Amino acid sequence: MSAYTLVIAASVLVILSYFFNLIAKRYNIPSVLLLIITGILIKQAMNYADVGRIDWFPYLEILGIVGLIMIVLEAALDLKLEKKKMPLIGLSMLIALLGLVVSSIIAAFIILLILPDFTWLQAMIYAVPLSILSSAIIIPSVSFLPEKKKEFCIYESTFSDILGIMFFYFLISLTEPGSGSGAVGDFFINLLITIVVSAVASYGLVYVFQNVRSQVKTFLLIAILILLYAIGKQLHLSSLIIILVFGLVISNANIFFPGFLKKHLNEDSVKTLFHELHIVTGETAFIVRTFFFIIFGITIMLSSLLSIKVILVSALILASIYGLRFMMFQWFLGRDIYPEVYVAPRGLITVLLFFAIPQELQVASFDTGILLFVIIATALVMTWAMIRANDKDLGDEVLEMLNREKPEDGITEDPYASKPD
Secondary structure, three states: OOHHHHHHHHHHHHHHHHHHHHHHHHHOOOHHHHHHHHHHHHHHHHHHOOOOOOOOHHHHHHHHHHHHHHHHHHHHHHOOOOHHHHHHHHHHHHHHHHHHHHHHHHHHHHHHHHOOOOOHHHHHHHHHHHOOOOHHHHHHHOOOOOHHHHHHHHHHHHHHHHHHHHHHHHHHHHOOOOOOOOHHHHHHHHHHHHHHHHHHHHHHHHHHHOOOOOOOHHHHHHHHHHHHHHHHHHOOOOOHHHHHHHHHHHHOHHHHOOHHHHHHOOHHHHHHHHHHHHHHHHHHHHHHHHHHHHHHHHHOOHHHHHOHHHHHHHHHHHHHHHHHHHHHHHHHHOOOOOOHHHOOOOOHHHHHHHHOOOHHHOOOOOOOHHHHHHHHHHHHHHHHHHHHHHHHHHHHHHHHHHHHHOOOOOOOOOOOOOOOO
16 A cells, blocks of 8 residues: 555545544534444454454554543633632542443442453453543543533543553552552552642643744644653553543643742743643544544454343443442532533543553453443444433523513513504
8 A cells, every 4th residue: 555545544534534524523422433433334344355454553552542642631721719719629530440440340349240261350350441431532522511510520530641651550450469458558649749749740741842942842832742641651650640640730820830930930821731632632633533443443353242141241340330420420519410410421542451451360251242232332322421411401591582582570572562642
């Protein structure tokens, strides 16, 4: 295949993805579904053309890492740490943590019950990716919701991503030789070190880049952040926190540079850097998301969806996801829990972490069709909930408009009644 053919194919896919986003906004259909379907169709075309087998994993891994960094940075740039929002932030973090842990335990029990050859720890490692919300799908999908509901969904999905990744790698560390009773202590020491490194790196980067006058500094900054993330992973740090903390510092500079630190802050320069980062991260996340889910669609086996075990395991996991969310939301949020109780899609993080399971911990009886089934089902449920919520909001607006037109005493004036002279 020539280089020009690849360039044409890549360009067409990006253009298609753009139109998928327009369709998603118009009809509340997650663009991820359309990208996966596109990947499946490409695979069928490749089979028809008798294209040889291609190992897509290295591409998925690289795209997943860059996409993860961009998505978390994009989400962090949208988080405003205002005092009045602290209860909402705390509540969303609590629900994300409880949902992650309890959902993982239930999913692990289901895997142990139905699939052979799993240990409890292996089942938990497989369950965590299936229990993480996808901020890559949620953040662009909740834009039309009321402000508080939208913010809650953004906070919850962002915390779910970060906590889920930390939990996943913590479980992986428990399988390493020599790990034992000190593993929990080592984890919290690792977390503390990561937070300190994140704070130092974030303040240093903001201070340096607010004084950089070059026109190409945004991609230089992103390259440094990716470098810090990769080095942190090599040192077994929870390096996604570095990305999160930097995003929070630059988007809430007035909070993180109080008192005497404020004189070292160039507010205009930081605001410009913030807006440039916001644009670049959004565009980059769009490109990475496009190719990641198309390649994922190419790698999946549709025949696996016909397996009784795949259907049974997936259905039980889905029932546990929405049952748990309904109970948690009723307990913590009260009655007004729609549509966010159904906003629980799985996506990029689920696939990325599944492919990150070490070879020695992989179990042949786990079919990747379970991933596909859960991803598609949760996306469809969210689509249904968003369409219903959109219709309801439109109906409420019409009723509110009609009520405003009525006199305050509740008596509607007859336009055809005769009027006194």
